[in-house]
Amino acid sequence: MNGIKEKTGMIFDIQRFSVHDGPGIRTIVFFKGCPLRCDWCCNPESQVFTKQLMVIQKNCIHCGMCAPICPHGAISYTPEVTIDRDKCTNCGKCTDVCFSEALTMTGQEMTVGELITELKKDEVHYRKSNGGITLSGGEALSQPEMATALLAACKEQGWHTAIETTGYAKREVLEKLLPFTDLVLLDIKHLNSVKHQKYIGKPNELILKAAQVIAEFPGVELVIRIPVIPEFNDSPEEIAAIALIAKQLQATRINLLPYHPYGSNKYGHLDMTYLAADIDTPSTSKMTILQELVEGIGVPCKIGG
Numbered sequence: 001m002n003g004i005k006e007k008t009g010m011i012f013d014i015q016r017f018s019v020h021d022g023p024g025i026r027t028i029v030f031f032k033g034c035p036l037r038c039d040w041c042c043n044p045e046s047q048v049f050t051k052q053l054m055v056i057q058k059n060c061i062h063c064g065m066c067a068p069i070c071p072h073g074a075i076s077y078t079p080e081v082t083i084d085r086d087k088c089t090n091c092g093k094c095t096d097v098c099f100s101e102a103l104t105m106t107g108q109e110m111t112v113g114e115l116i117t118e119l120k121k122d123e124v125h126y127r128k129s130n131g132g133i134t135l136s137g138g139e140a141l142s143q144p145e146m147a148t149a150l151l152a153a154c155k156e157q158g159w160h161t162a163i164e165t166t167g168y169a170k171r172e173v174l175e176k177l178l179p180f181t182d183l184v185l186l187d188i189k190h191l192n193s194v195k196h197q198k199y200i201g202k203p204n205e206l207i208l209k210a211a212q213v214i215a216e217f218p219g220v221e222l223v224i225r226i227p228v229i230p231e232f233n234d235s236p237e238e239i240a241a242i243a244l245i246a247k248q249l250q251a252t253r254i255n256l257l258p259y260h261p262y263g264s265n266k267y268g269h270l271d272m273t274y275l276a277a278d279i280d281t282p283s284t285s286k287m288t289i290l291q292e293l294v295e296g297i298g299v300p301c302k303i304g305g
């Protein structure tokens with residue numbers, strides 16, 4: 001691939017020393033932007049494709065530096081620092097004067113070359129632990145050229161590559177990216193497309209087709225992940241239906257991810273509402289029953305990860 005180092009993408013985080021997103025010690029690159037809208041999303045800052053201003057009230061020291069800087073008059077004090085999101089263009093000028101980091105921008109345009117420089121800092125850990133790089137999000141497949149270029153550049157370095165994905169991508173996108181991918185951690189959340197549309201904002205047909213494409217692609221390991229969400233997909237029948245598909249796809253295993261309100265505090269930072277606040281975390285005994293059910297169908301199963 002020519003010029004892959006210059007390809008750019010919108011990235012919102014780089015997380016080092018992860019041990020849950022593929023084998024060994026890994027660095028996770030989080031892509032900004034996602035076509036789905038799960039109420040329980042633990043990264044609300046990942047949903048839109050552009051930069052966003054985040055406000056962390058507890059960091060504010062009420063110095064009054066930010067409001068006069070804003071070219072659009074979007075900042076007021078009530079006495080908390082308050083952003084008029086209709087006026088804010090996410091220009092970031094206020095973050096330059098907020099030294100207490102109450103105001104920060106999420107999202108940064110980065111090149112593949114810049115990312116490889118960052119990722120190389122942890123190379124010794126990948127090598128010692130048989131780890132590598134995992135692309136996450138958001139949805140990395142929604143920035144397909146950048147995701148493909150980054151995976152190709154990682155492969156040039158000899159690193160193991162993984163992608164965590166919703167699978168909401170066309171065959172053409174997958175066929176370009178999978179030659180540079182060792183492992184796909186694919187979310188399958190529900191087999192009923194109507195329910196999928198209602199709770200997640202999109203039907204599931206594209207995702208199920210993607211699962212088939214990944215499963216048939218030579219040399220790529222497939223792991224299915226199911227976020228277990230009470231009242232959405234936590235019945236034995238719903239989990240068993242996904243397990244049967246995983247078996248047919250010859251997935252290496254299923255990871256059952258119990259709902260947890262991770263990231264709920266970040267919704268306030270973006271003036272968003274966390275819609276999953278009333279959901280209870282599934283009990284350990286419930287998760288164990290579901291794990292045994294999946295294993296009984298013939299698919300290795302792990303809780304978490």
Ligand code: SF4
Nearest residue numbers: 070088089091092094
């Ligand atoms: S990001 Fe720009 S437009 Fe938005 S509040 Fe800050 S200075 Fe104003």
Ligand code: SF4
Nearest residue numbers: 060061063064066098
């Ligand atoms: S610049 Fe930062 S610390 Fe100062 S008032 Fe604005 S948000 Fe608060």
